Each structure stands twice: as structure tokens, then as C-alpha cells.
Amino acid sequence: MPTRVLVPSGVLGLGFDHAALMRGVAMRPDIICIDGGSTDSGPFSLGAGVSKYSRAATKSEWRSLMRARAEAGVPLVIGTAGTCGTDSTVDWMYDITTELAAELGQSLKIARLYSGQPVERIAEAMTAGRIAALPAAPAIALEGLANIVALAGAEQIQAALATGADIVIAGRTTDTATIAALPLSRGDAAGGAWHGAKIAECGALCSTNPTSGVIMVDFDETGFTVEPLADSAACTPHSVSAHMLYENSDPFILYEPGGHLDVTGARYAALDGRRVRVEGSRWLPGPYTVKLEGARVAGYQTTILAILRNAHYAANAQAWVDRLSGFLAREIETRMGLAPADYGLEFRLIGVNGALGPLENRCGDPVEVGVLGIVTARSQAEAAEIGKLINPFVLHYPLTDDEELPTFAFPYSPATTDRGALYEFALNHVMHLDDPMAAFRIEVTQIGAEVPA
Incomplete structure (x- = not known):
């Protein structure tokens, strides 16, 4: 059985096609994943530790997704909660979730994955030689940094899901991590999992109707199949392959914690007028590093x-x-x-x-x-x-x-x-980790009505 991932939109707060979302729920996904973050508007959100998106819009869309999750009976995961993924915006998203749980009468187990990094941890890693600069990175000066976050990968999302959480609210993550986590844990092809996650990260941006939002990705042992769910949208080999150019310095290589994706040998085939099948992507393991971001x-x-x-x-x-x-x-x-x-x-x-x-x-x-x-x-x-x-x-x-x-x-x-x-x-570096969870923490909370034993 393939691992079916429903992606409602490229980011929470920009809207999506509600009819397409319900069509996706009817297709029985295994998980619902959405991104909550962006650095497109610069460092303010990270420095201030606040979301750039409207709370009202966020709550409205999250309400729809919490209802969809309840109907589908599967986990709902958001990465880089509150634009920047600081600990404060994870808690901001958690507050919205608890409000909605009370309004909707839902009982939920919520896992919060925190990505915030204390200055002392970064200083110790520098002393131990576990910090490396990325191209054009500024010299590290830790004094005065307002917030530091590390970008979580699939392993941290998998750990949060392993708690049995109904909803995972993650701090700063890579755009692909929330989508790739479940397929990887189920043994689907690693190259296909990471490539499909990259294609799906911005929802229907990989289709002919980018603003429609909702797509479904099926992962399996040889690759993935992607399909937009709005009536007005279709995926084509061109629209899907082109997404490797999006926010990526190399159209064939994508670096993630623990290795990199190589799509040089990927093959894109139209299955019909809406769906595209992709095979041939490779995952190449490497040192486990997490990207650091900081602002002052x-x-x-x-x-x-x-x-x-x-x-x-x-x-x-x-x-x-x-x-x-x-x-x-x-x-x-x-x-x-x-x-x-x-x-x-x-x-x-x-x-x-x-x-x-x-x-x-x-x-x-x-x-x-x-x-x-x-x-x-x-x-x-x-x-x-x-x-x-x-x-x-x-x-x-x-x-x-x-x-x-x-x-x-x-x-x-x-x-x-x-x-x-x-x-x-003020940071554009990577930190080497021996244990993927060494720089992250998870808190699990039960909210809503008590669940009978």
C-alpha cells in the first residue's frame, strides 16, 4: 500500500480550495501535512518571534484542517509554525489549537516539537568544531542574537509522530521534512520520499493552477505519484519537474539533514491528464547536520x-x-x-x-x-x-x-x-549532530475532553 500524504496548501494562512480538501479527505490519506513558514519577508519574524500571517486567517484555516483531520482519523502536522518556527510561535499555534479544540469539542493529543537553540548550545558546538559556515555566511557573533532556530528534518518529525499525537506543531523545519517523514518511516523509497516532498512542499505550485492549493502525493517503494485535487488544476511533467528550480540553488541536488537528494536520473511521466509519476530519484546519505538561522x-x-x-x-x-x-x-x-x-x-x-x-x-x-x-x-x-x-x-x-x-x-x-x-x-551555518534529537525537544499534551480508558 502506498503512503498517501494530503497537502492542503503551500503555507497556512494563504487559503486553499475547500472542496478540493474534502475530496482529499475522501481519498483516505495517511497524514495531512502543511507548512507554516517562510523567510520570504526577511528576518523580522525570526528576530521578533512572531508570525507574519494573520491570526484570524490562521485560525480559520486551521479550523478546517482540524475538522478534516478528525474526519480522516489521521495525524495533522504543521512545520515551521508561525512563520519562523521559534518556540514562541509554536506556543502561539498551540494556543490557537487549544481554542479550536474547545470550540469544536475535540479531544486531542498534541506534540510540540521545539527547534529553538540556546546561545550556550551554539557556543559549545563552536568550541567543539561542530559548526560549519554555508556559502556567504556572516562571521558568527552570538552576542545580541534575539532568536536562534535549527531546521528539523524527518527524524524529528518521526519522533513527534511516534508519540501517537493527533496533531504535531513543529518549530523550524525544512520545507520537506513534514511530508517525507511518514513515507520514510514506512520504508518507501528514500529518493522518492524526499523528491516527492520537495514537489509537494508548496501545494499546487507544482500544478497548472498554483493558487488552488490542495494536492495528494502517493509514495511507494519505487517513487511517487502527484495529483492536484482542484477541478481546475492538473500536474504535467513540466510543472512537476520545474519545481526543483523553486527556492533551490541547484535544480538536481537538494540538501537535507543527513544527506542529499539527487534527481539527475529522475523520470517524469504523465499517467493521465492530471497525474504525474516520478521514479529514479536517489537519496545519498551524509553527515547529519542541521541548518541554523538566527537574527539580531x-x-x-x-x-x-x-x-x-x-x-x-x-x-x-x-x-x-x-x-x-x-x-x-x-x-x-x-x-x-x-x-x-x-x-x-x-x-x-x-x-x-x-x-x-x-x-x-x-x-x-x-x-x-x-x-x-x-x-x-x-x-x-x-x-x-x-x-x-x-x-x-x-x-x-x-x-x-x-x-x-x-x-x-x-x-x-x-x-x-x-x-x-x-x-x-546573523547565522547561515550548519551544526553537526551525533543524535538527531540532541538539539530538539518534544512536549506532549492531552487537551479537550477526557478520553475513556
Whole structure:
């Protein structure tokens, strides 16, 4: 019998096709797996230990999945809970689960897999030579790190499932680990398990209708079969094979804890108009390492936004910003005693080069330009003070000395916004483990009504 894994979506919080989900439940899956995380929006979630996704959206979708789990009678697993997988976001997801269990009248055994790493553990591993840098990794400086997590693999998910949990809420995991864990524990082909998990990690992104969300993957002793469950979606050899390019530096190699996947010899075949069969993927065991991620406060920010609509200023926005920047640097040093090295002041021209900077290839002059000023300083009070100092000049500063004082538009009042802490990624390393569970812990809790003996 194949191991059947139902994946409702690429991430909890972005939605999925509910009819397709129920179609999947009717197909009797062995497990339901979904990812909860992303580093797409940068290091803030990890540094602050909070989810970037709405609690309301998360709870709404998790309610549907908890109902689906109860109907299917199989485990429900979420990896990288709360975007970043810190201990605090695992507990955040656990609180949502307990709320829903009470509302739905469900009695559940919940396993929480924690991936948070104390600084002392990382320091000891460094001393023992068990930390290795990945390409372009920063030098390790443990002081001031807000949160450190290790990416769990299949072994840690298997340990959580072995508790008999109805729901597993995992901290930071690799995107594939939750999906590969059960097929691997059942003896399905390791190459197929890891490859199929990579294809399924983002739900229907491997199909012709990426936003439909729900897919089913059947794993067995020679490979896997993938099928989208929305009426409007289909998998093709092209859509499936292309997913190895997604968030992966090598389209043929994928590194995971304990080895790597090689799909050089993989063969993709359409079984019909919706399903694709894949065989020939190989798993090559290696040293057991887990990736480390960490974030620290890099400063505090205040922003200011003005809009240029005067044709003369819109056409010469970059020259205006260059002149303004020099003037403001002198004003800040004179009035606040801060040299340019003590803070950051950046202007981004929305509609000119706000996204691509000097790489922008633009034709013609814009009708209007948004001027976004970003102040970064050592404290929020200092950033806010700089923001207030530059405010009147962002509103009125002239392009040349011999022209009238202009007035631009502020889209809101006050014109400045204090953004709080700015975080930066501070770890891109791997840690060698002799025991896969040495850097992780599991807590099991029974919630809801008592289960009769």
C-alpha cells in the first residue's frame, strides 16, 4: 500500500480550495501535512518571534484542517509554525489549537516539537568544531542574537509522530521534512520520499493552477505519484519537474539533514491528464547536520513618505534627492552632532527606481514619484528625532537655489512612522549532530475532553 500524504496548501494562512480538501479527505490519506513558514519577508519574524500571517486567517484555516483531520482519523502536522518556527510561535499555534479544540469539542493529543537553540548550545558546538559556515555566511557573533532556530528534518518529525499525537506543531523545519517523514518511516523509497516532498512542499505550485492549493502525493517503494485535487488544476511533467528550480540553488541536488537528494536520473511521466509519476530519484546519505538561522537587532527605523507631482521635480527626482541628502547630512551633524556613520538615511524613489535601484530600465518621465525616506539609528528615539528633523525639508526643499520653495504632498499625518526594531539575519551555518534529537525537544499534551480508558 502506498503512503498517501494530503497537502492542503503551500503555507497556512494563504487559503486553499475547500472542496478540493474534502475530496482529499475522501481519498483516505495517511497524514495531512502543511507548512507554516517562510523567510520570504526577511528576518523580522525570526528576530521578533512572531508570525507574519494573520491570526484570524490562521485560525480559520486551521479550523478546517482540524475538522478534516478528525474526519480522516489521521495525524495533522504543521512545520515551521508561525512563520519562523521559534518556540514562541509554536506556543502561539498551540494556543490557537487549544481554542479550536474547545470550540469544536475535540479531544486531542498534541506534540510540540521545539527547534529553538540556546546561545550556550551554539557556543559549545563552536568550541567543539561542530559548526560549519554555508556559502556567504556572516562571521558568527552570538552576542545580541534575539532568536536562534535549527531546521528539523524527518527524524524529528518521526519522533513527534511516534508519540501517537493527533496533531504535531513543529518549530523550524525544512520545507520537506513534514511530508517525507511518514513515507520514510514506512520504508518507501528514500529518493522518492524526499523528491516527492520537495514537489509537494508548496501545494499546487507544482500544478497548472498554483493558487488552488490542495494536492495528494502517493509514495511507494519505487517513487511517487502527484495529483492536484482542484477541478481546475492538473500536474504535467513540466510543472512537476520545474519545481526543483523553486527556492533551490541547484535544480538536481537538494540538501537535507543527513544527506542529499539527487534527481539527475529522475523520470517524469504523465499517467493521465492530471497525474504525474516520478521514479529514479536517489537519496545519498551524509553527515547529519542541521541548518541554523538566527537574527539580531540591527537598529531602529523611522520612515517618511512624500509625493512629487510637479513635472519639473518628478523628472529630476534623483537629482533632488541627491542634493537634499547632502543638505540633510550637514543639518543632522550640526543640530544633533551625528556623523553619517552614526545613522543611515536612504531615499527610495517609488516609480523611478524604488525596487531595482540602478538596474531599473525606465522609459519616459513619471507623472508622480513617491519619495520614501528610511532612517536607521541606534535607538527608536534617535531615529524618530532624525525623522522629525528632516520632515520640513522633505516637504519643501528646492531643486536649485534660484527657484521658488516647492510644496510636496504627504499622504498621511504625521508624515513620519516609527517602525521599531530592524532585524538582520546573523547565522547561515550548519551544526553537526551525533543524535538527531540532541538539539530538539518534544512536549506532549492531552487537551479537550477526557478520553475513556
